[in-house]
Amino acid sequence: MALDTSKNSYTIIFAVIMVVVVGTALAGLSNGLKPLVEANQRAEKMQNILYTLGFNENEGESDVRKISTDVVEEEFNKYIKAQYYIQDGELIEDDEAYLISLPKEENKLRRDSEYKRRLPLIVAEKEGEDVYVIPLLGSGLWDAIWGFIALDKEMVVQGVYFGHDGETPGLGAEISQRYFMDPFEGEHLLDENGRFMGVEVTKGNQDPRNARKKDHKVDAIAGSTITGDGVTAMIKNTLRMYLPYFKSLKE
Amino acid sequence: MRLLSKRDANLILDPLADNNPITVQVLGICSALAVTAQLKPSIVMAVAVMFVMGMGNIVISLLRNLIPPKIRIIAQLIVVATLVIIVDQVLKAYAYELSNQLSVFIGLIITNCIIMGRFEAFALGNGPWESFLDGIGNAAGYGIILIIVGTLRELFGSGTLLGFEVFGSAVEGTGLYALGYENNGFMVLPPMALIVVGLIIWVQRFYNKELHEDN
Numbered sequence: 001m002a003l004d005t006s007k008n009s010y011t012i013i014f015a016v017i018m019v020v021v022v023g024t025a026l027a028g029l030s031n032g033l034k035p036l037v038e039a040n041q042r043a044e045k046m047q048n049i050l051y052t053l054g055f056n057e058n059e060g061e062s063d064v065r066k067i068s069t070d071v072v073e074e075e076f077n078k079y080i081k082a083q084y085y086i087q088d089g090e091l092i093e094d095d096e097a098y099l100i101s102l103p104k105e106e107n108k109l110r111r112d113s114e115y116k117r118r119l120p121l122i123v124a125e126k127e128g129e130d131v132y133v134i135p136l137l138g139s140g141l142w143d144a145i146w147g148f149i150a151l152d153k154e155m156v157v158q159g160v161y162f163g164h165d166g167e168t169p170g171l172g173a174e175i176s177q178r179y180f181m182d183p184f185e186g187e188h189l190l191d192e193n194g195r196f197m198g199v200e201v202t203k204g205n206q207d208p209r210n211a212r213k214k215d216h217k218v219d220a221i222a223g224s225t226i227t228g229d230g231v232t233a234m235i236k237n238t239l240r241m242y243l244p245y246f247k248s249l250k251e
Numbered sequence: 252m253r254l255l256s257k258r259d260a261n262l263i264l265d266p267l268a269d270n271n272p273i274t275v276q277v278l279g280i281c282s283a284l285a286v287t288a289q290l291k292p293s294i295v296m297a298v299a300v301m302f303v304m305g306m307g308n309i310v311i312s313l314l315r316n317l318i319p320p321k322i323r324i325i326a327q328l329i330v331v332a333t334l335v336i337i338v339d340q341v342l343k344a345y346a347y348e349l350s351n352q353l354s355v356f357i358g359l360i361i362t363n364c365i366i367m368g369r370f371e372a373f374a375l376g377n378g379p380w381e382s383f384l385d386g387i388g389n390a391a392g393y394g395i396i397l398i399i400v401g402t403l404r405e406l407f408g409s410g411t412l413l414g415f416e417v418f419g420s421a422v423e424g425t426g427l428y429a430l431g432y433e434n435n436g437f438m439v440l441p442p443m444a445l446i447v448v449g450l451i452i453w454v455q456r457f458y459n460k461e462l463h464e465d466n
């Protein structure tokens with residue numbers, strides 16, 4: 001009996017079977033590989049955190065080479081003293097605070113306005129001083145932008161790392177480049193009176209070498225105004241929530 | 252006894268040069284421009300496309316009498332998409348940094364018109380073995396151009412090959428750099444890939460008169 005493949009009933013049955021078979025196979029594969037993928041994502045977070053602390057394998061002037069995945073866990077445990085999250089003003093220790101997903105926290109807050117979001121805080125020791133690494137989340141032009149910022153107790157920037165999910169290559173995507181990230185180092189987030197100013201990504205450069213570290217300004221990338229404003233807002237909005245903690249450090 | 256009959260051998264060899272998908276049919280240009288700034292992603296992309304095309308052609312060929320003609324293209328798309336997701340997941344698990352570097356382009360293999368083209372033009376009308384050879388051949392033709400372009404761009408754009416410093420260290424100023432040689436920054440930008448592909452087409456046409464169109 002020859003199969004009549006042009007019948008409607010056959011077409012529908014074929015489509016259903018194909019989708020079920022393919023769907024099952026892919027779900028199985030994705031489940032099987034999940035532990036490996038998650039281990040990679042953990043390692044990447046550790047790499048990014050260490051990068052903001054200045055531990056990297058950069059050689060040239062424009063390299064962004066993170067520390068090798070072979071040693072990342074060892075180095076991470078060596079330099080990270082403690083991990084906390086702040087919830088409702090309380091500091092709670094949690095060894096896996098660096099894994100707290102900011103998008104998920106924001107979603108919970110959106111669904112339930114009573115929810116007190118957890119604010120991850122990673123404390124590292126660098127050259128005998130405590131350095132505080134804080135994960136950032138904001139929005140660029142097309143998609144989410146994210147990053148990590150390392151601060152000392154006076155809220156002076158020690159290092160940053162920015163990433164993005166889908167900014168324009170050559171424009172907004174350049175926020176992950178050294179020439180954009182490096183000038184943040186040494187910027188003061190507080191003014192002389194202790195007021196929180198953040199760092200503004202701004203045009204109309206009066207300070208091309210970024211020698212003035214107390215002006216709360218770094219140079220923007222031409223052609224990526226919205227991504228740059230996103231970075232400004234991301235730093236301001238995220239770090240504002242940590243201000244009580246930094247105030248408590250001084251007392 | 253020969254391993255491959257003459258017809259089978261031609262299925263593999265033809266797309267390498269005389270019927271190359273990139274330089275003769277001018278398909279799959281987008282990814283060829285995007286991933287070839289360095290050699291390593293070019294090689295990975297070539298291997299990924301070879302896997303997707305070889306396997307995809309077999310699957311389509313086995314199903315060729317079962318696929319309802321009305322939803323032919325959708326069925327083909329599902330096969331490509333499945334294989335591409337497999338590649339993507341495996342890369343994410345075993346070569347995470349590389350998968351970040353290739354980012355959307357692995358996903359965009361789905362839209363690579365060489366693949367759909369071979370499914371539609373070849374696998375739907377031929378047996379699995381011939382289809383497999385045809386897929387491997389076309390992917391190799393695509394891959395070889397990617398690797399040539401990737402080699403040229405990484406060598407002259409960054410002075411390295413697979414990360415190995417061929418011309419000496421640009422930072423320390425050793426080797427050729429001591430003589431005043433400088434990397435050509437234009438080579439790592441996408442337009443240069445188009446120019447390099449153009450040059451390859453020019454050279455190929457210069458030697459192969461059969462490719463000339465009649466006026």
